[in-house]
Amino acid sequence: MTSPRVNLLDFDADQMAAYVAGLNEKPFRAKQLMQWIHQRGVSNINDMSDLAKTFRTTLLDKAEIVSLPVLKDEHATDGTRKWLLDVGAGNAVESVFIPEDGRGTLCISSQAGCAVNCRFCSTGYQGFSRNLTAGEIIGQLWFAEHLLRNDPNAVRRIEEFPTPGWEHTGRVISNVVMMGMGEPLLNYDNVITALRLMLDDRAYGLSRRRVTVSTSGVVPMIDRLAQDCPVALAVSLHAPNDALRDQLVPLNQKYPLKELLAACERYLPFAPRDFLTFEYCMLDGINDSDIQAKELVRLLKDIKCKINLIPFNPFPESGLKRSTAQRIHAFVNILLEAGMVATVRKTRGDDIAAACGQLAGDVVDRTRVRERAVHDAEIVQSEQPIHWLNKLDD
Ligand code: SF4
Numbered sequence: 001m002t003s004p005r006v007n008l009l010d011f012d013a014d015q016m017a018a019y020v021a022g023l024n025e026k027p028f029r030a031k032q033l034m035q036w037i038h039q040r041g042v043s044n045i046n047d048m049s050d051l052a053k054t055f056r057t058t059l060l061d062k063a064e065i066v067s068l069p070v071l072k073d074e075h076a077t078d079g080t081r082k083w084l085l086d087v088g089a090g091n092a093v094e095s096v097f098i099p100e101d102g103r104g105t106l107c108i109s110s111q112a113g114c115a116v117n118c119r120f121c122s123t124g125y126q127g128f129s130r131n132l133t134a135g136e137i138i139g140q141l142w143f144a145e146h147l148l149r150n151d152p153n154a155v156r157r158i159e160e161f162p163t164p165g166w167e168h169t170g171r172v173i174s175n176v177v178m179m180g181m182g183e184p185l186l187n188y189d190n191v192i193t194a195l196r197l198m199l200d201d202r203a204y205g206l207s208r209r210r211v212t213v214s215t216s217g218v219v220p221m222i223d224r225l226a227q228d229c230p231v232a233l234a235v236s237l238h239a240p241n242d243a244l245r246d247q248l249v250p251l252n253q254k255y256p257l258k259e260l261l262a263a264c265e266r267y268l269p270f271a272p273r274d275f276l277t278f279e280y281c282m283l284d285g286i287n288d289s290d291i292q293a294k295e296l297v298r299l300l301k302d303i304k305c306k307i308n309l310i311p312f313n314p315f316p317e318s319g320l321k322r323s324t325a326q327r328i329h330a331f332v333n334i335l336l337e338a339g340m341v342a343t344v345r346k347t348r349g350d351d352i353a354a355a356c357g358q359l360a361g362d363v364v365d366r367t368r369v370r371e372r373a374v375h376d377a378e379i380v381q382s383e384q385p386i387h388w389l390n391k392l393d394d
Helices: 013-022 028-039 053-062 134-149 188-199 219-228 242-248 257-270 290-300 325-337 369-379
Strands: 070-075 081-088 091-100 103-107 111-113 128-131 175-178 211-215 232-236 276-282 305-311 341-344
Touching: 013 028, 013 188, 081 134, 091 111, 091 134, 103 134, 134 188, 188 211, 188 219, 211 219, 219 257, 232 257, 257 276, 257 290, 276 325, 290 305, 290 325, 305 325, 325 341
Parallel strands: 103 175, 175 211, 211 232, 232 276, 276 305, 305 341
Antiparallel strands: 070 081, 081 091, 091 103, 111 128
């Protein structure tokens, strides 16, 4: 019986070097492979023309370069593009590309479904299926970057890539945010491998400032991230006190705000910028009052941070409404007048359900979480599920 091929997208630079050494090839072959795969987007080993023919023959027998199959490819009128990707067993994950002046941001997923089960999240509704492999995570960037680069109508070239090997073409994706489906810090090892590839000059060469991990607050892993790969950190806060956050983000019951904010303080010296981002989804009548704005100021006033207010992007099952423009305006003004740095995010891709999990939610509800959540919401009015929408950093 032949052994399954390894997916070369699973390897960061060190792992690729070890793999190549295991095939008794010289170390520079690993660098060549990295450039063929990640910089040039080549998946056919026969097309890697400067590899020795014998090495190509070996690789054809033992290895492959495959990303997740595309189930849907949706284009929004504002240029946002969203892919639904097949992860097998009836499950799917999403990636979203958002073009803006001077940059292109890709939001990628780290897990199929999510076990954290935030009460406001479409992904949480679907239950947890499995962790994505490192190759499936970085494969979202690999696929989108090379697809978009070859589509002159779909992209605005962002800037020339400064790394040798990229001169022939412009970079398309300048920023990556791990804000798609799943809690990245609960798929830690695979996420770290993917992050290292994003930062590696032999692969995508993104700066740490342009790669963001968003977490619901897995405190021990925030500390590990600071040591292993300190990229920009965004924390999904959504509530100014433990009582409300316990309901909206159940992980808060394990890592309450005091512990979470202490971890944020410890992360700051390692962060690529001198502040962290707190995400706060604006929910009509749930977390958007003047009193809650003042409470948020008291909570965060001693942390160097930016607060990103996100108008809720409704989805059918949520039963919740976006805060009104007037309410968001009043809320942000309280933050600004108190000296906080705060912004209100533009919503993008409304016409293709760009909020994470909405497209995949049409495909699968594996664990009947959605059904249970609706049942719970009927019992506990204050615990209505809400949604966290497309949390794309400024
Ligand atoms: S908000 Fe994030 S952590 Fe919470 S259920 Fe959704 S994907 Fe998971």
